[in-house]
Amino acid sequence: MIHCNRSAFCLLLFVTLLHSVCSDFQTLAHLRANASDKSQSRAVVDLLRRLLGNRSRDFIVSVNRTLSNDTLDVCELRSAKNNKILAVGSTGVAVATGIYNYLKYFCNCHVSWSGDQLNLPRPLPPLTGVLRINTPHRFRYYQNVCTQSYSLVWWDWPRWQREIDWMALNGINLSLAFTGQEVLWQEVYLSLGLNQTELDRFFTGPAFLAWNRMGNLFQWGGPLPQSWHVKQLYLQFKILDRMRSFWMIPVLPAFSGIVPEGITRLFPQANVTKLNPWSHFNCTYSSAYVLDPRDPLFQQIGALFLTKVIKEFGTDHIYNTDTFNEMVPASSDPAYLASISLDPQAIWLMQDQVKALLHGVPLGCMVILDLFAESMPVYSSTNSFYGQPFIWCMLHNFGGNSGLFGTVESINSGPFNAIRFPNSTLVGLGLTPEGIEQNPVIYELMSELAWRKEPVNLSKWVSLYALRRYGSMDENLTAAWQLLFHSVYNCTLLQYKNHNRSPLVHRPSLRMQTDIWYEPTDFYKAWKLLFEAAPGLATLETFRYDLVDVTRQALQLLTTEFYKEIRNAFQAQKLPDLLTAGGVLVYDLLPELDRLLSSNEHFLLGVWLEQAQSQGVDKHEAQLYDIDARNQITLWGPDGEILDYASKEWGGLVEDYYLQRWGLFVNTLVECLDRGRPFKQDVFNQAVFQVEKGFVYNQRKYLSKPLGDTYEVARRTFLKYYPYTLKRLK
Numbered sequence: 004m005i006h007c008n009r010s011a012f013c014l015l016l017f018v019t020l021l022h023s024v025c026s027d028f029q030t031l032a033h034l035r036a037n038a039s040d041k042s043q044s045r046a047v048v049d050l051l052r053r054l055l056g057n058r059s060r061d062f063i064v065s066v067n068r069t070l071s072n073d074t075l076d077v078c079e080l081r082s083a084k085n086n087k088i089l090a091v092g093s094t095g096v097a098v099a100t101g102i103y104n105y106l107k108y109f110c111n112c113h114v115s116w117s118g119d120q121l122n123l124p125r126p127l128p129p130l131t132g133v134l135r136i137n138t139p140h141r142f143r144y145y146q147n148v149c150t151q152s153y154s155l156v157w158w159d160w161p162r163w164q165r166e167i168d169w170m171a172l173n174g175i176n177l178s179l180a181f182t183g184q185e186v187l188w189q190e191v192y193l194s195l196g197l198n199q200t201e202l203d204r205f206f207t208g209p210a211f212l213a214w215n216r217m218g219n220l221f222q223w224g225g226p227l228p229q230s231w232h233v234k235q236l237y238l239q240f241k242i243l244d245r246m247r248s249f250w251m252i253p254v255l256p257a258f259s260g261i262v263p264e265g266i267t268r269l270f271p272q273a274n275v276t277k278l279n280p281w282s283h284f285n286c287t288y289s290s291a292y293v294l295d296p297r298d299p300l301f302q303q304i305g306a307l308f309l310t311k312v313i314k315e316f317g318t319d320h321i322y323n324t325d326t327f328n329e330m331v332p333a334s335s336d337p338a339y340l341a342s343i344s345l346d347p348q349a350i351w352l353m354q355d356q357v358k359a360l361l362h363g364v365p366l367g368c369m370v371i372l373d374l375f376a377e378s379m380p381v382y383s384s385t386n387s388f389y390g391q392p393f394i395w396c397m398l399h400n401f402g403g404n405s406g407l408f409g410t411v412e413s414i415n416s417g418p419f420n421a422i423r424f425p426n427s428t429l430v431g432l433g434l435t436p437e438g439i440e441q442n443p444v445i446y447e448l449m450s451e452l453a454w455r456k457e458p459v460n461l462s463k464w465v466s467l468y469a470l471r472r473y474g475s476m477d478e479n480l481t482a483a484w485q486l487l488f489h490s491v492y493n494c495t496l497l498q499y500k501n502h503n504r505s506p507l508v509h510r511p512s513l514r515m516q517t518d519i520w521y522e523p524t525d526f527y528k529a530w531k532l533l534f535e536a537a538p539g540l541a542t543l544e545t546f547r548y549d550l551v552d553v554t555r556q557a558l559q560l561l562t563t564e565f566y567k568e569i570r571n572a573f574q575a576q577k578l579p580d581l582l583t584a585g586g587v588l589v590y591d592l593l594p595e596l597d598r599l600l601s602s603n604e605h606f607l608l609g610v611w612l613e614q615a616q617s618q619g620v621d622k623h624e625a626q627l628y629d630i631d632a633r634n635q636i637t638l639w640g641p642d643g644e645i646l647d648y649a650s651k652e653w654g655g656l657v658e659d660y661y662l663q664r665w666g667l668f669v670n671t672l673v674e675c676l677d678r679g680r681p682f683k684q685d686v687f688n689q690a691v692f693q694v695e696k697g698f699v700y701n702q703r704k705y706l707s708k709p710l711g712d713t714y715e716v717a718r719r720t721f722l723k724y725y726p727y728t729l730k731r732l733k
Contacts, residue, residue, distance in 0.1 A: 038248050040066040043095035046248035050099060050168050054114065054121070061127050063089045064098055066250075071097075076176065077137035080105055086126035095249035099171035100454065101136040113471040114172055115443040117552075117605050118544030122474045138174065138454045139422070142252075142431030144352075144372065144394050145170060146179040148323075152213035153403040153438035153649055155182075157614035157632070160241055167242070171249045173450035177352075177431070179323060180246065180253035180316075183239030185212065186232035187311045191304065192263060201265030203227070209618070210631040218261035218291040219281040223640065224631045230620045236315070243316055252319045254352050255312055258305035259324040260294045267292065274298040283644040309346065320348040321370075361389045372396050373421075374435050377413045378497055382421060387428040395421045396433035397449045402649035403438020404503035405606075407556045409445045409492030415458045438649070440605070444468060444484075445492070461488055472545050475536070483532035490525035491556065507562040507593075507661060508650035510643075510691060511668035512684055513570055517563050527728045530557050534721045541714035550717050551603045555652055558596045561724060562588065573672045573682070581676065585669035593662040595720050601654030602711040608655035609705035611636070626702070633699045643692060655705035660698045664691050 038046065043066040051059035063083055071077045071093035078092035078101025088105060092098035106112040106121075109128045113120040158166075170178060189202055207215040208224020209231060215221060246253050267275055274295035281289040294301050312318070351369045361369070371393040373382050382393055395418050399409070421429045432453040434446060448464065462485055469484040470476060499520050506515040530553050540546040568584035600606040615632035619625030637660060639645035667690060675682045 038095070038250060040068060042248060043250055044098070046095050046245075047090075047098045047102075047171070050171060050249075051102070053164075053168060054119075054172075055123070058123050061087050061123075062102060063087055064102075065089070065091045066093070066095055066098055067091055068093055071137075074141050075138055076100070076174070077135065078102075078104075080130060080134040080136070081132070082129045086129070088127055088130065094176070096171050096174060096176045096251060097136075099168075099249065100174040101134075103172040104136050104454070105130075105134065107471055108467070111471045111474055113468075113474075113545065114169065115447070115472070115545065116169070116440045117443055117548040120472055120474045120543065120545050136454060139456060140429075140431040140453050142177045142370070142394055142433070143174045143450070143453045144177045144396065144431055144433030144435070145175040147374070147398065147435040147437050148179065148181070148217060149213045149402075149437040150439060151179070151181050152210055152635070154440060156209050156212070157611070157618060157628075158238075159614075159617070160238060163238065163242055164245065167245045167249070167251075170246075170251065173447070174453055175251065175434075175450075176249075177252045177321070177433075178246065178254065180239070180243055181216070181256055182242055183232075183235040183237075184216070184256045184312075185227060186236050187308060187315065189232065190311060191307045192265070194307065195266075195304070196269045197263060197265040201263050201268075205263035205265075208631040209628060210615075210635040214281075216256070216259075216261075218259065218278075218293065220284065220289055221291075223284075223288040224627075224634065228620075228624050228627070230624065231618065234618065239316065247317075247319075252321055253316075254321050254323045255316055255318060257312070257322040257324040258301075258308050260296060260301060262292050262294050262304070264292050266294065266300075270300055273300045284640060288640075313346070318346065320346060321350045321352055322346070323352045361385075361391050366390050367392065370394060370430065372433060372435065374398055376421070377410050377417055380417065380421070382427075382429070383424060387424060387426055390426075390428060392428045392430040394431040394433045395429060396435040397445075398435045398437070399445055399449075400436040400438050400441060401502040403436075403441065404508075404650055405441060405555070405652040406503040406505060406559065407442060407487075407491045407552065408494065408499075408503075409442060409488075410494050411445070411448065411461055411488055411492050412495060414445070414449055414452070415461055418452055419458055442492075444472075472549075473540055473543060475540060477536045477539070479532040479536040483529040483536070486525050486529035486532070487553075490521035490529070494520040496520050502648070503650055505559045505563060506566045507559050508652065509647050510688070510695075511566075511664055512687075513573070513682060515566065515570075517567055519560070519563075523560055523728070526560070527557065527725070530554065530721070531725060534717070534725075537714055537717070547603060547713045548605050551599055551606055551713060554599055554717050554720055555596065555606070557728070558592060558599075558720070558724065559652070561592060561728065565592065569669065569672065573676065576676060578673065578676050581669070581672060585673070589662065589666045589669055592724070593657060593665060595723070596652070597654055597657040597662065598711060599654075599713075599716050599720055600652060600657060601706055602709050602713040602716045603654075604709050606653050607706055607709065608651075608653040609707035611651075611653070612705060613707040629702070630699060637699060638695055643695065646695075654710075659701070659703065659705075660695070663694045663698070667691055667694060 044064050047064045048059070051062055070079065070091060076093050076097035078090060078097045080088055080090045080101055083089040090098050090102050092101055103114065110123050112123060185206055192202060203226035204222050206225050206227040207220050207222060208227065211220050211224045243253050262275065266273060274297070276293045276295070278291045278293060280286055294304070349368070352372065353369060354372050354374050369391050371388045371391050373380055373393050374396050375398040376382070376395045377397045377399070382388060387393065397414055418432050421427060434449055447468065465484045465488045466481045469480040473480055504516045506517065509515060533550060533553055537550055565584050565588040569581060569588070572580035572584060604610070612629055612632055615628040616625040618628050636649050636651050636656070637647070639648050668687070671687055672682060
């Protein structure tokens with residue numbers, strides 16, 4: 004489904020190259036028709052201007068591909084006249100990464116999804132000799148196919164521009180570029196004779212397109228308006244142009260074999276298999292029609308689509324196509340997995356695969372993503388994917404969940420273990436989260452490791468992270484982050500996959516999971532230290548974000564404690580205790596959490612919904628996108644098929660969704676005790692579903708600008724609940 008496609012049959016069909024000879028994927032650099040050295044230099048200059056304003060003039064930028072005698076990026080920095088810094092790199096990405104390294108470790112600056120800290124010294128600190136920043140990895144990959152829906156779906160160009168800047172600064176040179184493909188699919192299928200009604204039953208709404216592309220889901224959240232196609236195509240042009248201006252490699256889509264049902268009408272003799280529904284969906288929304296690659300129609304459709312892709316988007320010869328995401332294909336015969344590629348220079352970027360398929364293409368014409376390597380590496384059990392080059396990836400986040408989470412020890416050691424593995428075919432490191440804009444520290448650490456030759460000292464690294472994130476040497480901040488790395492960011496248990504298990508964000512029951520992987524006392528100490536540093540940093544965006552995020556996590560922990568009291572009181576038939584614990588949770592803690600989240604621009608439901616609605620060209624489309632956006636983060640399907648998978652803790656969502664469910668749960672338990680009746684989960688589920696569905700369709704407007712002072716709200720929350728944590732943990 005939305006996870007890491009570990010099944011042996013999570014296969015990507017359109018893979019093959021049986022008639023092409025691609026002896027070495029590293030020759031890719033010579034195949035690309037991309038930006039010149041001069042235009043790459045301009046791209047970095049423009050990035051610095053957006054990031055630093057007038058201070059960008061303190062840097063002299065030059066791209067010179069001859070600086071590297073192989074395909075590995077390198078940047079050299081040195082002091083120049085007039086207190087300037089000269090940065091020369093092999094690509095635009097290399098120069099941007101080198102400059103960001105200098106900004107981090109010489110200027111104590113920081114750039115993240117949750118704000119920047121760019122208080123540059125004047126003049127810039129000089130360099131003694133040459134600072135050389137280089138990487139042992141050909142590829143630094145970014146994105147998961149699900150990221151497109153969980154995080155990027157509603158983005159406009161300014162947000163995309165910011166993200167591509169972040170990618171360049173963090174050394175990303177290989178990334179999915181899947182935006183706008185549906186308009187090309189529409190052209191292909193209309194040209195074959197399908198009608199628009201058949202396509203409307205094929206495409207999902209925007210928030211679910213990732214699973215439509217993988218063959219999991221159809222029609223739900225649609226129909227997809229024509230205006231969506233136009234906007235997304237225009238956006239894709241800008242995305243590709245900007246990526247290539249830094250010498251990034253966009254990974255383009257290709258044909259996987261998933262076809263609309265209407266193909267069976269037009270081509271009744273075609274070898275099409277109808278698969279069973281996916282996850283908990285019914286046939287209406289989730290029965291994929293899969294065309295056998297041995298059927299001539301497969302090659303016809305694949306060629307039509309790839310021709311349009313190359314015509315509209317150009318190509319860098321790397322393609323990805325995801326299918327059979329948690330589904331079983333019609334056949335596991337290796338011949339079924341092979342087809343002829345239209346692009347003789349193609350390299351296929353794929354998620355970890357079965358042995359038969361890996362042996363079915365020439366070595367070097369496929370690059371494998373070891374998608375969840377920080378927790379479940381596959382390279383070690385497949386002899387480095389049987390000789391195919393692979394990228395060690397950190398998945399980290401499922402569904403874009405809000406909770407704090409990390410596996411820093413595994414992240415710090417895993418890539419270097421992969422390098423040292425016998426006959427290792429490692430060619431890169433990757434970031435493959437299902438959702439982004441959370442836990443920025445983990446992504447900075449992982450990105451930086453791609454430019455190091457050995458693990459970092461985690462205690463020292465996180466201390467320097469605190470310094471540059473806040474621009475402060477306050478010892479409380481350093482101590483707080485060391486505690487966070489020791490606790491919430493150091494999960495070593497395989498069963499935890501950062502699918503936020505907190506009772507807070509799940510439909511209430513008497514059998515909810517309450518275990519955590521870290522010691523709460525360490526986390527609460529970090530919360531206290533962070534709060535003690537707050538008065539001097541309350542105006543700093545990065546600090547306000549962290550103050551909200553850590554306080555949110557503390558209240559999430561306390562929600563679990565109150566839930567256990569509620570459950571125990573009900574089971575012991577102690578009505579007064581149930582009323583007390585339930586009353587605090589429903590009438591104080593959750594409203595307090597909503598006020599806290601509503602005080603910060605990064606934790607607002609209204610922002611997500613406003614972004615969605617802004618994509619509509621009229622009221623009808625805006626309402627369609629609004630429902631799509633609400634459904635994904637709550638019911639995930641018409642009847643809660645994947646309920647709460649993409650949970651978020653946002654201002655407005657806590658008050659109108661989670662709080663309403665908990666209020667109904669507590670009231671139901673009180674009523675059961677008062678009347679001497681058992682609690683029946685199925686009856687409660689029917690009642691609470693009406694609450695959940697009501698939220699999806701209520702059309703209420705939510706704040707898209709923060710309300711209240713973050714520091715004051717956090718201060719009130721801390722003073723109220725920190726003593727309670729001490730009482731709880733005695």
